[in-house]
Amino acid sequence: MLSVIIPSYNEELNIELAAETVLELMKKEQIDCELIFIDDGSKDKTFEKITECSEKYREVKGLNFSRNFGKEAAIYAGLEESKGDCAVILDCDLQFPPEKIIEMYSLWQDGFEVVEGIKTDRGNEGIFYRLFAKSFYNIMSYFVGVDMQSTSDFKLVDRKVIDALLSLPERNTFFRALSFWSGFKSAQVEFQVRDRKNGKSKWSFKKLTKYAVSNITSFTTAPLQLITVFGSILLLFLGGMSVQTLVRFFLGQSAEGFTTVILLLLLIGGSLMMALGIIGYYIARIYEEVKGRPRYIISKKTDDEKDK
Numbered sequence: 642m643l644s645v646i647i648p649s650y651n652e653e654l655n656i657e658l659a660a661e662t663v664l665e666l667m668k669k670e671q672i673d674c675e676l677i678f679i680d681d682g683s684k685d686k687t688f689e690k691i692t693e694c695s696e697k698y699r700e701v702k703g704l705n706f707s708r709n710f711g712k713e714a715a716i717y718a719g720l721e722e723s724k725g726d727c728a729v730i731l732d733c734d735l736q737f738p739p740e741k742i743i744e745m746y747s748l749w750q751d752g753f754e755v756v757e758g759i760k761t762d763r764g765n766e767g768i769f770y771r772l773f774a775k776s777f778y779n780i781m782s783y784f785v786g787v788d789m790q791s792t793s794d795f796k797l798v799d800r801k802v803i804d805a806l807l808s809l810p811e812r813n814t815f816f817r818a819l820s821f822w823s824g825f826k827s828a829q830v831e832f833q834v835r836d837r838k839n840g841k842s843k844w845s846f847k848k849l850t851k852y853a854v855s856n857i858t859s860f861t862t863a864p865l866q867l868i869t870v871f872g873s874i875l876l877l878f879l880g881g882m883s884v885q886t887l888v889r890f891f892l893g894q895s896a897e898g899f900t901t902v903i904l905l906l907l908l909i910g911g912s913l914m915m916a917l918g919i920i921g922y923y924i925a926r927i928y929e930e931v932k933g934r935p936r937y938i939i940s941k942k943t944d945d946e947k948d949k
């Protein structure tokens with residue numbers, strides 16, 4: 642069985658369409674499937690729509706988060722809930738073409754354990770978003786050691802991979818990179834990002850920055866090493882400056898240089914604060930992990946209503 646995991650946040654307009662599109666497709670291809678919608682604490686009628694769908698189609702199931710925990714948590718909840726031999730993550734807005742699931746599924750049948758969806762075209766994204774995404778992926782690719790430029794959350798993973806990912810104790814996960822990291826046998830399927838069907842993208846600049854920073858820091862400690870590198874460079878530079886200062890002192894020209902003093906103070910103060918900030922961020926991460934809070938809290942399940 643194939644589990645289709647669909648994180649949804651304020652997607653009341655898309656739920657029914659997504660469910661019908663996927664179910665129709667699976668019926669046509671005669672693939673046994675279940676659809677798991679995760680309502681990520683939506684403020685609109687998303688969960689009502691999911692419940693409606695689950696009453697109509699027995700393949701549809703839904704979870705409702707008590708508040709917005711983010712897409713990453715939603716993916717994990719879906720994986721945890723899934724009963725299939727493999728699972729695929731799909732966006733509710735159908736920006737990932739559902740037809741590609743078939744292609745992924747047949748690759749899985751051929752023995753691949755991770756099938757990555759690779760974007761050939763980033764679709765209709767603003768220039769700012771594009772730039773941001775590009776630099777983020779460049780950094781990530783460097784750290785993960787795999788080209789992540791065109792990866793997405795559109796992936797099919799085998800039960801083995803699901804179990805491996807679920808057994809990771811960490812709370813701050815980055816699904817997209819972890820599936821690379823897990824190292825299973827993988828294949829790729831190319832797809833073109835489509836325009837959103839209804840509603841608008843949930844990512845504000847603030848949310849994106851948070852997402853990027855949290856993913857980088859949850860995956861690598863390289864920023865900490867960068868501080869050391871930067872510190873060493875600064876030290877070299879400051880060594881040069883001290884020689885110059887001493888020479889000037891002995892030549893009797895040392896009264897000048899007030900500007901230099903101010904600039905140096907600013908530079909050192911600034912870089913120290915930045916370094917502290919980065920370290921602080923990692924401490925915050927440790928703090929969060931140590932608390933061991935759950936990734937998400939489920940307030941309702943469609944199954945509960947069915948049982949009543």
Ligand code: UDP
Pocket residue numbers: 647648649650651652681709710711712715731732733734736841842843844
């Ligand atoms: N999403 C979510 N929680 C969030 C934000 C988004 O579950 O906090 C879901 C959303 O419903 C959609 C998918 O993640 O199914 C991708 O979101 P969106 O289309 O807004 O992002 P974009 O396609 O612009 O990257």
Ligand code: MG
Pocket residue numbers: 732734736837842
């Ligand atoms: Mg989208």
